[in-house]
Amino acid sequence: MTRKILLHEMSLRDGMHPKRHQISLDQMVKLATALDDAGVPMIEVTHGDGLGGASVTYGFPMHSDEDYLRAVIPKMKNAKVSALTLPGIGTIEDLRMAADCGVDCFRVATHCTEADVAVQHLGMSRQLGVETVGFLMMAHMISPEKLAVQAKILEDSGAQIVYATDSAGFMLPSDVTERIQALKAVLRPETVIGFHGHHNMAMGVANSLAAVDAGAGRIDASCAGLGAGAGNTPTEVFVAVANRLGIETGIDLYKIMDAAEDLVVPMMDKPVRIDRDALILGYAGVYSSFLLFAQRAAAKYGISSRDILVEMGRRRTVGGQEDLIEDVAIEMSRGRTS
Amino acid sequence: MIHAAILGPGNIGTDLLYKMLRSPLLKPVWMVGAVESSDGLRIAREKGLRTTHLGLDALLPFLEEDGIRIAFDATSAKYHPDHSAKLTARGVKVIDLTPAAIGPYCIPSVNLHEHVDVPNVNMVTCGGQATIPMVAAVSRVQSVAYGEIVATVASRSIGPGTRSNIDEFTRTTRAGIEVVGKARRGKAIIVINPAEPPLLMRDTIHCLTDEEPDREAITASIHAMIADVQRYVPGYKLKNGPVFDGNRVSVWIEVEGLGDFLPKYAGNLDIMTAAAVRTGELLAERMA
Secondary structure (H helix, E strand, O other): OOEEOEEEEOOOOHHHOOOOOOOOHHHHHHHHHHHHHOOOOEEEOOOOOOOOOOEOOOEOOOOOHHHHHHHHHHHOOOOEEEEEEOEOOEOHHHHHHHHHHOOOEEEEEEEOOOHHHHHHHHHHHHHOOOEEEEEEEOHHHOOHHHHHHHHHHHHHOOOOEEEEEOOOOOOOHHHHHHHHHHHHHHOOOOOEEEEEOEOOOOOHHHHHHHHHHOOOOEEEEEHHHOOOOOOEOEHHHHHHHHHHHOEEOOOOHHHHHHHHHHHHHHHOOOOOOOOHHHHHHHHHOOOOOHHHHHHHHHHHHOOOHHHHHHHHHHOOOOOOOOHHHHHHHHHHHHHHHO | OEEEEEEOOOHHHHHHHHHHHOOOOEEEEEEEOOOOOOHHHHHHHHOOOEEEOOOHHHOHHHOOOOOEEEEEEOOOOOOHHHHHHHHHHOOOEEEEOOOOOOOOEOOHHHHHHHHOOOOEEEOOOHHHHHHHHHHHHHHOOOOEEEEEEEEEEEHHHOOHHHHHOHHHHHHHHHHHHHHOOOEEEEEEEEEEEOOOOOOOEEEEEEEEEOOOOOHHHHHHHHHHHHHHHHOOOOOEEEEEEEEEEOOEEEEEEEEOOOOOOOOOOOHHHHHHHHHHHHHHHHHHHHHO
C-alpha cells in the first residue's frame, strides 16, 4: 500500500530566523510561487516567531506579517498558506488579521508542558473556520506519556492536527518514534499527528522518517533546510527519500531541488549548516532560534557563543526566552573580568 | 486603622491578607468567598476575620456596621463589574486586582497619587507592575517611541484564569506601557517556563527613545525608580543594565516574592498584592 503524507514547507517562516527576518516581498513571492509550482501543498508564512513576532526581542522583520501574507496568498495556485502563532506573543487580533488575509491553517504553538495556554487561540482559529494545528515545542524535554497528556489538551481545545516539535534538534529517531506512538495512543483516529524537526544533530530526515513510520501524517520540512539552527529537515532531500520508499508527497523532485539550489541557497546570508553552535543546540537541547542571538551577544561581550548556549540549556530555557541571552552574556563577561 | 475587605480567598486574596495584617494603616476585617471549604476562608477565620462563602451580597449588610472603607477584589474580571458597582454605590473604594480594568491603571511607584479621588483603581497585570516603572523611568527623562517588555514567569505561578485568557495579559500590559509608562507604542510578551525548581520572575524591558539616550540621566532615573519599587517590593532587583545600544535602552529585572502565602518564586503575584496594599495604604492615609 502507498503511504501518503503532507509536507509542510517552513522556508518562509522558520527560514526567517537565519535571515534575521529580512526576506523581501519579492523573494518571498518568488520562492512561494516556485514551491507552489513544485507541488508543495502547504507553505508557512510569518515572522520566524509567528504572528506578532516583530519586536526588539525577536527582531523587526523587513515587512509586516500582513504584508507578507497579502503578497503571497493571492499568488498561490494550489498551495495553502499557514500562519504560526505563539500565545503570549501573538494575539487574537493577529489571528483575525491573518484570517482576513486568507490564511488556510493556523498553527498554535506552546512549550510542551503549557498546552492550556493555547485554548483561547485554538478556539478562535476554529471559530474563524480555519484548519487548526496544535504545536508542542521542545518536545524532547518531557516524557512521551506527559507529552500525550498535553496533546490531548490541544485536541480537546479544537486542534485537528497535533505536532511533536523537536525545536532543539535534540531528538534521535527512537525519541521521535516513542513520542509519535504515545500521541497516537491517546488522540482520536481522525486527528492527524505531525512532526517538526531541526537538523542540528543531522537527524532531520531520519527523525521525519521515524515519525512517518510511527504514524505521523504531516511532516515539516524546509527547502534547502532554511530554518533556525542548522535548519529544518531539507524538503528536497526528504522528497527524494520518500520517492525511494514509495511515500507519496505530491512534490516534483527536480523542481524542489531546483528551488533549493537556484532560489534558497543564493538567499542565505551564510550557509545553514551544522557548525559548532548549531551542533551544541542539538547536543544541549537548546531552542534553535537562539543561535544568531547568542553569536551576536558573544561578539559584543567577548565571550564564546557556545558557552552562552550551554548556559541557556543549563537554565532550562524555553522558546521565546531570547531576551535572556544578552543578560546571560553580560553576567558571563562580568564573571570573566572580575 | 482603616477597615478593609478582601473578595476572593484564592492565592492572591490570601497573600493580600498576610501583607495587610502587617500594615500599620489597613485592618482586614472581612474575607468573602464562594466555596465553603476554601482554605483562604479558613485562614482568614484563624486570623480573626469575619468570613462568608456566599459572595459579596452576604457582606453588604455588614459594610456599615464593620466600618469597611476599602475593598480589594481578587476574584475575576467576570464578577468585578458587579462587585464594583455595589461597593462604590455604598461609598467603598475599590482596588481591582482582576483584569477587568474599569478604573484607571495604578502603578504605585509611578502614578499612585493621580488616582486617589476615583472610586475604583486597577492594578494592571503582574508583568505591568514589574515593568512599567522601568518604562516610566526612561520616559520621565526623554520621550520613548516604543516600549517593549518580556515577562518570564514560572509555570506554577500562572493559574487557570490567566492561561485561558492569555491575551488579556498582553493587551492590558501593553495598554499600561502606553498610558502609565508613557511610551507612544507598547508591546508585551509573556513566556511561561516550567523549570523545576521554579524560576524567579524575570523581566526584560526595552525602550526605544526618539533622541539619543541621555545615559547619565536615564541610569540615575532607573536606579531611583528601583529604590521606589523596593519600598513595597523588597525583592525587586536590577539584574543588568541599563544597556545602551543606539537608541535602545535595555534593563533586566528579577522579582523575588516575600514568600508570605505564595512561594518566593511567584514574584509576579507578590508584586501585584504588594502594589495593591501600597495603593490601599495611600487611600487609607487620605481617609484617616
